[in-house]
Amino acid sequence: MADIVEKVEDYVTSSKISTRLLMDKLSEFLAVERGGIKLYQAALQIVQDREVSQKFREFFEQTKKHEAILTRVIRELGGDPDHVSPGAAMAEKKAKSLLETMTNSDGLNGRAAELNAIENIVIAETKDHADWEMIGKIARRSDNEKIRNVLKPAAREVEPEEDEHLNWTKEQMARLEFEMLSQ
Incomplete structure (x- = not known):
């Protein structure tokens, strides 16, 4: 969440x-x-920790909702959700690369594969979190009333969930890494 100043x-x-x-x-x-939807689907096949798995199911459902919200936002602003900008094409490549390291973990198994999956989610959630912070910033700063009116409620709904996705996943990654090291 953007700081108060x-x-x-x-x-x-x-x-x-x-x-x-x-x-x-x-x-x-x-x-x-x-x-993110694809990454959560893959992570749910790998993650063994019950608490992480339950939370990832929740985050997976929320991410599907976020995708629907963004699709609606794009339409309400007169855009085409099927349009793939150069930035979108790059984001797709990044997600594919993360997915590749999750599904073909080159000798990682058990806890190491699980940690790799969680690390990939942290990477993806870091970008996703920054995106929603930017949407909130645009909603607050835009001089265009339509942009403000479309983006503000979306950011208000999604930003707190993105805060939880990133912060909780980072904490769990650290917890599981420490548990693995201290066995």
Whole structure:
């Protein structure tokens, strides 16, 4: 979540946001959500820790909801959710690479494969978290009322969940790594 000073600045500063560039960014953010769905699906096949598995199921469902919210946002702003911007194409490649290291873990098994899956989720959630912070920032700073009215409720709904996704997953990664090292 953006710190309080930055949020105050956002509310007293307005910016002209390029709709074309915004739509390209939202295309990228949508690709990140879609990649996240695939990563959670793969991680759920690997993760053995019951607590992590249960939480990942919850995060998987929330990520599907986030994808639907972004799809709706893009449509409401007059865009095409099937448009693949250059940033979206790169996000798809990154997700594929993370997925590849998760499904073909080259000799990792058991706890090591599980940790690798969780690390990949942390990497993906770090980007996803930053994307939703940016959506919130655009919603606060845009001088375009339509952009503000479409993005604000989406950011308000999703940002707290993204905070939890990133923070909880990082904590669990550290917990499981420590448990593995201290056996």
